[in-house]
Amino acid sequence: MSTNTKKEIHRWENQTAIVIGSSITGLLASHVLSKYFAKVTLIEREALPKTPTARKGVPQGQHIHVLLSKGEAIIEQFFQGILAELLEQGATRIDTADDMRWFHFGDWKVQFPSGITYHSQSRPLLEWTIRNRILRQPHIHCLEAGNVTQFLTNKDKTRITGVKITRHHQTEEENLLADLVVDASGRGSRTAQWLETLGYPKVTESALKIEVGYASRLYRLPNSSQYPWKTLFIYPKPPQNKRGGVIAPIENDLWIVTLVGWLHDYPPTDETGFLEFVKSLAVPDLYTVLQQAQAQTPIVPHKLPYNLRRHYEHMPLPEGLIILGDALCSFNPVYGQGISTSAWSALTLDNCLHKQHRQSPSGDITGLSRSVQQQVAKVINIPWLLATSEDLRYPEVTGVKPFWMPFLHWYIARVHRLSHQDPLVSLRFLQVIHLLKPPTVLFKPDIIFRVLSR
Numbered sequence: 001m002s003t004n005t006k007k008e009i010h011r012w013e014n015q016t017a018i019v020i021g022s023s024i025t026g027l028l029a030s031h032v033l034s035k036y037f038a039k040v041t042l043i044e045r046e047a048l049p050k051t052p053t054a055r056k057g058v059p060q061g062q063h064i065h066v067l068l069s070k071g072e073a074i075i076e077q078f079f080q081g082i083l084a085e086l087l088e089q090g091a092t093r094i095d096t097a098d099d100m101r102w103f104h105f106g107d108w109k110v111q112f113p114s115g116i117t118y119h120s121q122s123r124p125l126l127e128w129t130i131r132n133r134i135l136r137q138p139h140i141h142c143l144e145a146g147n148v149t150q151f152l153t154n155k156d157k158t159r160i161t162g163v164k165i166t167r168h169h170q171t172e173e174e175n176l177l178a179d180l181v182v183d184a185s186g187r188g189s190r191t192a193q194w195l196e197t198l199g200y201p202k203v204t205e206s207a208l209k210i211e212v213g214y215a216s217r218l219y220r221l222p223n224s225s226q227y228p229w230k231t232l233f234i235y236p237k238p239p240q241n242k243r244g245g246v247i248a249p250i251e252n253d254l255w256i257v258t259l260v261g262w263l264h265d266y267p268p269t270d271e272t273g274f275l276e277f278v279k280s281l282a283v284p285d286l287y288t289v290l291q292q293a294q295a296q297t298p299i300v301p302h303k304l305p306y307n308l309r310r311h312y313e314h315m316p317l318p319e320g321l322i323i324l325g326d327a328l329c330s331f332n333p334v335y336g337q338g339i340s341t342s343a344w345s346a347l348t349l350d351n352c353l354h355k356q357h358r359q360s361p362s363g364d365i366t367g368l369s370r371s372v373q374q375q376v377a378k379v380i381n382i383p384w385l386l387a388t389s390e391d392l393r394y395p396e397v398t399g400v401k402p403f404w405m406p407f408l409h410w411y412i413a414r415v416h417r418l419s420h421q422d423p424l425v426s427l428r429f430l431q432v433i434h435l436l437k438p439p440t441v442l443f444k445p446d447i448i449f450r451v452l453s454r
C-alpha cells in the first residue's frame with residue numbers, strides 16, 4: 001500500500017476511478033482521486049496539445065480567465081509551488097485593489113494594497129501547467145482522443161460501473177470499468193440524458209437567461225510600464241449600461257482584451273465594430289490605451305445564453321457517479337468564478353473521500369456520490385447567489401427573484417458606491433467576490449454602520 005503523508009491516507013488497493021474530461025475540473029478531481037484510488041483514468045475526447053495553446057474542446061480558453069484568490073489558494077495547496085511556476089512562465093501577480101484600476105458602479109474603486117492577490121496569465125497556460133503536474137503522477141493515466149458515450153451499470157442500474165468510449169477514427173465502442181466515475185465534461189455534459197435512458201428522472205435545473213457575449217483579442221502594449229495599473233477593468237452599471245471591457249497581462253509580454261455585453265448587446269468581431277464598442281464604454285480609458293496597442297491576433301467571440309445549475313443533489317443518483325465543475329453549474333463568466341468553484345468542489349471531494357476512507361478502509365464507496373453532491377451544492381450556493389443576484393439587476397433577466405432581492409440590490413449598491421472611497425468596505429467586498437469570506441461579512445456591524453451612515 002502506498003501512503004499519502006499529508007492526510008495519512010493509505011490508498012484503496014483495488015479501487016479505480018474514471019474522470020470524463022481533462023479540463024481544469026477533471027485535472028483537479030483526478031489529483032484528489034489519486035490520493036485514494038489505486039488507478040485514475042482521465043479520459044479526454046481531444047488529443048491534448050504539448051504546448052500552452054487554446055484547444056477546441058475548451059473554446060472559452062481564448063478569453064480572459066481570472067483565477068480568484070480562493071481558487072488560486074486551493075490549486076497551490078494541491079500543487080505546491082505552482083504559482084511560482086506560473087510567474088516563471090510569465091504570469092503577473094496582481095493585487096486586486098492596488099494593481100487593478102476598476103471602474104465599477106459609476107466611479108473608480110479606491111486603490112490600496114489589499115493583500116488579495118491573484119496571478120494573471122492565459123487560460124491555456126494555467127491548464128497546461130496543471131496538466132503537466134498531473135501527467136507526472138504515477139497513479140493517473142490520461143487517455144486522449146477517447147469520447148465517452150454512455151455509462152455502464154450493474155444489472156439493476158443502481159450503480160455506475162464504468163463508461164463506454166469510442167476512440168478517434170474507430171467506430172467500435174469499448175467498455176472501461178471503474179468503481180467511481182466523475183463527470184467533468186463541462187457545460188455540454190450528457191450525464192442528464194444518459195441517466196434518463198437508464199430510467200432515472202430528469203434532473204431539475206435553475207437557469208437565468210443573460211445572453212452574454214464576449215469578444216477577445218491579444219495585443220502588445222509598447223511602454224506598458226507607463227500605466228499606473230496592471231489591469232484595467234471597466235464594468236457596466238446595471239440596469240442602464242450593458243457593456244464592459246478589460247485589459248490584463250498574460251505571458252510572453254502580451255495583453256488580453258476582452259469585451260463583454262449583456263442581453264444580446266454582443267461585442268462585434270470586426271475591427272471597426274470592436275473599437276467602436278470600446279469607445280462606447282462608460283469611460284474612455286481602455287479606448288485610449290488601445291490607440292497605442294498593436295493587435296496580434298484575430299478577434300474571437302463566445303456566447304453564453306444563461307447561468308445554468310443542475311440540481312443532482314435533489315435527485316436519486318446511482319452509486320459510483322459524481323458530477324462536478326461546469327457539468328454541474330456554469331455561471332456568467334464575468335464574475336470569474338468557474339475555476340475557483342471547481343477547485344473548491346475538488347477540495348470538498350477530498351474531504352468527503354477522506355471521511356469515506358476512514359469509515360470504509362476496505363473501499364466501499366456506497367453513499368459517497370450522494371454526500372459529495374450535497375456538500376458541493378452547498379459550495380455552489382455562494383457563487384451562484386453572487387452571480388445571479390448581480391445579473392438580476394437587469395429587469396430583462398428573468399428568473400426566480402426572492403422577495404429580499406430588492407433590498408439586497410439596494411444595500412449592495414451602497415456597498416459598491418462606498419467602495420469608491422472606503423478601503424475597509426472595498427476590502428470586505430473583494431474578500432466576498434474572491435470567495436475568501438461569506439457574503440454575510442457585508443452585513444457585520446462595522447459595514448452596516450458605514451453603509452447606513454454615509
Ligand SMILES: Cc1cc2nc3c(=O)[nH]c(=O)nc-3n(C[C@H](O)[C@H](O)[C@H](O)COP(=O)(O)OP(=O)(O)OC[C@H]3O[C@@H](n4cnc5c(N)ncnc54)[C@H](O)[C@@H]3O)c2cc1C
Pocket residue numbers: 020021022023024025026043044045046057058060063064065066067068146147148149184185186187214302304324325326327333334335336337338339340342
Ligand atoms: C467565455 C468564458 C470565460 C470564462 N472566464 C472565466 C474566468 O475568468 N474565471 C474562471 O474561473 N472561469 C471562467 N470561465 C469558466 C471556466 O472556463 C470553467 O469553469 C472551467 O474551464 C472549468 O470547466 P470544466 O473543467 O468543468 O469544463 P470545461 O472547461 O468545459 O472542459 C470540459 C472537458 O471535457 C471534455 N469532454 C467533453 N465531453 C467529453 C466526452 N464525452 N468524453 C471525453 N471528454 C469530454 C472537453 O473536451 C473538455 O476538455 C469562463 C467561461 C467562459 C465560457
